[in-house]
Amino acid sequence: MNELDAITAAAKQAFAQAATPAELENVKAQFLGKSGRMTELMKGLAALSVEEKKSRGAAINLAKQAIEAALTDRRQALADAELQAQLQLEALDVSLPGRQRPGGGLHPVSLTLERIEGIFGSMGFEVADGPEIETDWFNFTALNTPENHPARSMHDTFYVEGGHVLRTHTSPMQIRHAVQHVKRHRALIDAGGAMPEIRVIAPGRTYRVDSDATHSPMFHQCEGLWIGENVSFKDLKVVFTDFCRTFFESSDLVLRFRPSFFPFTEPSAEIDIQFQNGPLAGRWLEVAGSGQVHPNVVRNMGLDPEKYIGFAFGMGPDRLTMLRYGVNDLRLFFDGDIRFLSQFQ
Numbered sequence: 001m002n003e004l005d006a007i008t009a010a011a012k013q014a015f016a017q018a019a020t021p022a023e024l025e026n027v028k029a030q031f032l033g034k035s036g037r038m039t040e041l042m043k044g045l046a047a048l049s050v051e052e053k054k055s056r057g058a059a060i061n062l063a064k065q066a067i068e069a070a071l072t073d074r075r076q077a078l079a080d081a082e083l084q085a086q087l088q089l090e091a092l093d094v095s096l097p098g099r100q101r102p103g104g105g106l107h108p109v110s111l112t113l114e115r116i117e118g119i120f121g122s123m124g125f126e127v128a129d130g131p132e133i134e135t136d137w138f139n140f141t142a143l144n145t146p147e148n149h150p151a152r153s154m155h156d157t158f159y160v161e162g163g164h165v166l167r168t169h170t171s172p173m174q175i176r177h178a179v180q181h182v183k184r185h186r187a188l189i190d191a192g193g194a195m196p197e198i199r200v201i202a203p204g205r206t207y208r209v210d211s212d213a214t215h216s217p218m219f220h221q222c223e224g225l226w227i228g229e230n231v232s233f234k235d236l237k238v239v240f241t242d243f244c245r246t247f248f249e250s251s252d253l254v255l256r257f258r259p260s261f262f263p264f265t266e267p268s269a270e271i272d273i274q275f276q277n278g279p280l281a282g283r284w285l286e287v288a289g290s291g292q293v294h295p296n297v298v299r300n301m302g303l304d305p306e307k308y309i310g311f312a313f314g315m316g317p318d319r320l321t322m323l324r325y326g327v328n329d330l331r332l333f334f335d336g337d338i339r340f341l342s343q344f345q
């Protein structure tokens with residue numbers, strides 16, 4: 001091997017052994033730098049004759065080109081390796097399943113309340129909201145249930161300071177809402193004009209001392225009230241039948257109005273429904289209390305019972321939720337077990 005070939009081979013080997021770009025640049029200097037081996041050889045040309053310069057110069061140049069080409073290749077290889085290492089370091093394993101964020105949702109009873117509001121809303125009912133800590137007046141007395149009335153014993157409840165109670169039903173909202181309505185239209189009413197009808201539902205939490213599979217100390221009710229100059233029991237039947245059939249998406253659902261007693265209505269009826277199909281087919285299930293609003297209650301609303309008449313009802317959304325989803329223990333709704341509740345999303 002001649003000298004030039006030997007230098008070229010040495011350069012290639014040295015380049016191959018350089019492990020980093022910085023090392024490679026150092027090694028390059030040994031061959032191509034100012035006092036590198038190739039530069040020394042070029043300097044040696046000065047001592048040669050013209051003829052020799054030509055051929056020797058050409059040979060040196062060839063060797064130099066080969067070394068430079070090897071250097072470029074090695075530079076590229078090192079840069080590629082560095083990029084690969086970087087890529088590997090930053091690699092994302094996109095085959096791993098993502099971390100899921102469980103989505104929240106509404107409580108099944110809230111879903112029922114929304115449904116009730118939607119259906120009655122489509123029939124022109126307003127939605128009213130009221131306090132859960134209630135006065136004796138609104139919870140009992142104004143509803144024709146004075147102190148010591150035997151009907152109070154059915155509403156065993158939680159008393160709080162100052163003679164207030166945790167409301168035992170949503171019926172106090174009948175009075176609260178009607179009084180506001182009447183106040184707004186007082187001038188018109190006094191002038192003998194036609195008061196806009198009261199048509200409202202009032203869903204919310206209610207409380208009684210009760211606890212078993214179908215009763216919870218905290219439960220929900222939804223009150224309904226329709227008062228006008230010409231609202232009859234027939235309207236109650238139509239509205240409530242329509243509501244139940246829409247709620248249960250069952251056009252052949254049968255309703256039964258069973259005579260009953262409530263101090264605030266006369267006559268009064270309990271409303272039972274009967275499914276024609278499905279697991280509950282044939283059974284009568286009570287879903288609401290109802291009746292024609294008692295004249296004393298109409299009077300407590302600030303209206304003349306000789307002129308204004310209407311109906312009211314109170315239903316249990318918890319019960320409707322149980323029926324709709326086939327749940328047989330009411331307490332499950334309020335235990336707060338996410339495994340149970342998430343099934344309704």
Ligand code: DAH
Pocket residue numbers: 168169170171223224262264265288289290291292311312313314315
């Ligand atoms: N408030 C009654 C209860 O909790 C239910 C009820 C019955 C409401 C008849 C009414 C009604 O508005 O007219 O048992």
